[in-house]
Amino acid sequence: MALVLQRAIALLRIFSAETPEIGLSEGSRLAGESKATVYRLLTTLCESGLVEWVPARKTYRLGPAVLELARVREATVPLVSVVEPVLEEMQEQTGETCHFSRFNGSAMAVVASVESRRVNRITMVGVDALPLCTTAAGQVFLAFADPRIVADALARTGIAGRDLELARQRAGQVRDQGYATVDHFEDEQIFGLACPVLGRNGRFLGALAVTAPPSRNTEQHFRAILGSLHEGCATLTTCLPD
Amino acid sequence: MALVLQRAIALLRIFSAETPEIGLSEGSRLAGESKATVYRLLTTLCESGLVEWVPARKTYRLGPAVLELARVREATVPLVSVVEPVLEEMQEQTGETCHFSRFNGSAMAVVASVESRRVNRITMVGVDALPLCTTAAGQVFLAFADPRIVADALARTGIAGRDLELARQRAGQVRDQGYATVDHFEDEQIFGLACPVLGRNGRFLGALAVTAPPSRNTEQHFRAILGSLHEGCATLTTCLPD
DNA sequence: TTCTTGTGGTTCATTGAGTGAACCAGTGGT
DNA sequence: ACCACTGGTTCACTCAATGAACCACAAGAA
Numbered sequence: 001m002a003l004v005l006q007r008a009i010a011l012l013r014i015f016s017a018e019t020p021e022i023g024l025s026e027g028s029r030l031a032g033e034s035k036a037t038v039y040r041l042l043t044t045l046c047e048s049g050l051v052e053w054v055p056a057r058k059t060y061r062l063g064p065a066v067l068e069l070a071r072v073r074e075a076t077v078p079l080v081s082v083v084e085p086v087l088e089e090m091q092e093q094t095g096e097t098c099h100f101s102r103f104n105g106s107a108m109a110v111v112a113s114v115e116s117r118r119v120n121r122i123t124m125v126g127v128d129a130l131p132l133c134t135t136a137a138g139q140v141f142l143a144f145a146d147p148r149i150v151a152d153a154l155a156r157t158g159i160a161g162r163d164l165e166l167a168r169q170r171a172g173q174v175r176d177q178g179y180a181t182v183d184h185f186e187d188e189q190i191f192g193l194a195c196p197v198l199g200r201n202g203r204f205l206g207a208l209a210v211t212a213p214p215s216r217n218t219e220q221h222f223r224a225i226l227g228s229l230h231e232g233c234a235t236l237t238t239c240l241p242d
Numbered sequence: 243m244a245l246v247l248q249r250a251i252a253l254l255r256i257f258s259a260e261t262p263e264i265g266l267s268e269g270s271r272l273a274g275e276s277k278a279t280v281y282r283l284l285t286t287l288c289e290s291g292l293v294e295w296v297p298a299r300k301t302y303r304l305g306p307a308v309l310e311l312a313r314v315r316e317a318t319v320p321l322v323s324v325v326e327p328v329l330e331e332m333q334e335q336t337g338e339t340c341h342f343s344r345f346n347g348s349a350m351a352v353v354a355s356v357e358s359r360r361v362n363r364i365t366m367v368g369v370d371a372l373p374l375c376t377t378a379a380g381q382v383f384l385a386f387a388d389p390r391i392v393a394d395a396l397a398r399t400g401i402a403g404r405d406l407e408l409a410r411q412r413a414g415q416v417r418d419q420g421y422a423t424v425d426h427f428e429d430e431q432i433f434g435l436a437c438p439v440l441g442r443n444g445r446f447l448g449a450l451a452v453t454a455p456p457s458r459n460t461e462q463h464f465r466a467i468l469g470s471l472h473e474g475c476a477t478l479t480t481c482l483p484d
Numbered sequence: 485t486t487c488t489t490g491t492g493g494t495t496c497a498t499t500g501a502g503t504g505a506a507c508c509a510g511t512g513g514t
Numbered sequence: 515a516c517c518a519c520t521g522g523t524t525c526a527c528t529c530a531a532t533g534a535a536c537c538a539c540a541a542g543a544a
Contacts, residue, residue, distance in 0.1 A: 002286035020318035044244035062315040070312030073304040076262035
């Protein structure tokens with residue numbers, strides 16, 4: 001029910017760090033709706049400020065109203081304002097890029113990130129969603145979140161057969177050792193280490209992660225990062241609602 | 243057109259710092275829609291994560307998805323990340339609570355704020371919208387924004403006759419002296435001082451403001467605040483897009 | 485120049501999605 | 515036992531959403 005709303009929301013979600021602005025035809029194509037429909041939806045969204053028309057490029061992009069909504073959400077359920085100081089502290093301790101992400105129904109959505117100050121570092125600019133199977137944060141979700149939610153999430157990715165078995169196996173490993181590591185992302189050599197953040201009731205809330213160039217993954221540094229992660233997780237467990 | 247969408251957006255905007263959670267009946271009342279309609283809209287919004295169901299209190303509130311949208315918007319058009327450091331600097335210089343707000347179609351929406359560290363201070367907790375006529379930020383908008391937008395905004399407030407004349411007069415004063423001051427907000431004695439932030443093309447972008455207990459409004463402190471404001475405005479003019 | 489192919493935007497007859505009155509079932513207070 | 519609230523659900527009616535077909539325009543090619 002409320003198909004129009006669903007369409008409109010799907011349209012909103014098309015906007016991302018990779019495609020921050022879309023034209024009418026492009027939006028129509030991406031959303032799989034007729035141009036007339038997309039036009040009507042976007043114009044209505046523009047009226048409210050949720051979307052913005054960019055005359056210079058004849059495109060649409062997310063509008064300032066989403067910031068207002070986010071501010072209200074943050075005032076209702078503080079998340080970023082709680083997570084950010086923890087990430088700052090971790091960045092201080094490890095010197096590396098740190099981030100916190102939550103499952104949003106299809107991937108791990110980056111909630112907040114603090115970048116390393118080193119010249120050779122992992123950047124989070126333009127990254128707003130992390131895949132479930134190929135990132136440390138995602139693997140931590142697969143290992144520690146409610147099995148039903150995980151099963152549902154895996155089903156949606158379309159992963160099946162041998163790959164599905166491997167993912168489950170990997171989740172088991174991660175669950176056993178309490179953290180996940182990866183040594184690459186897509187085609188780049190990247191070291192990633194993530195731990196689960198659980199609420200006071202034990203429910204999975206999100207993943208706290210540190211990423212660095214693989215050259216810095218020495219045994220000593222690894223232990224320092226893991227220590228910082230554990231500390232951060234403990235803080236968040238006590239400070240986050242739920 | 244797209245009436246359903248308009249209804250849904252109106253519903254989203256009901257959530258505020260003052261009413262962060264609403265029940266079904268309450269929402270139906272506030273939105274002026276039938277319970278069935280509101281139920282359908284809220285459930286659909288919940289599916290996408292834009293709204294969240296709170297079982298403990300049997301209410302709805304804004305969901306985590308709005309944070310994701312805000313992150314994308316912020317990556318597209320940096321605003322908070324630009325304004326926040328400026329506010330920090332101003333708070334350092336003046337010792338007072340500083341904030342930046344933008345016109346959102348009906349009021350000045352607070353984009354970012356940094357609170358004073360003094361014991362007696364003005365807090366921005368639970369404040370997300372500032373009225374146009376009774377706050378320094380609002381008066382700055384009335385004085386410096388595009389006259390057509392201002393006229394439209396004033397019309398919507400329902401202000402007319404003598405009060406409208408007074409507002410216009412006040413806007414003239416503010417335009418002449420380049421800043422706005424107020425000595426109270428609602429029934430509280432509060433000192434407020436605001437300056438307009440204009441884009442490189444001269445268009446009004448928002449209001450930069452400092453607020454303090456009236457007892458601290460000495461001539462010397464006033465000059466310090468005004469200086470800090472001018473500095474902040476200059477920075478924002480060069481750093482903000484548009 | 486002219487043709488093609490793209491864009492953003494608009495129209496309008498058709499129809500199915502959205503609507504709300506009326507309906508549960510539950511709860512807390514009197 | 516009653517009342518006045520909740521949150522949630524049903525279903526016949528109808529009006530709002532839909533998309534094919536339509537502009538006007540712009541950029542590129544022949």
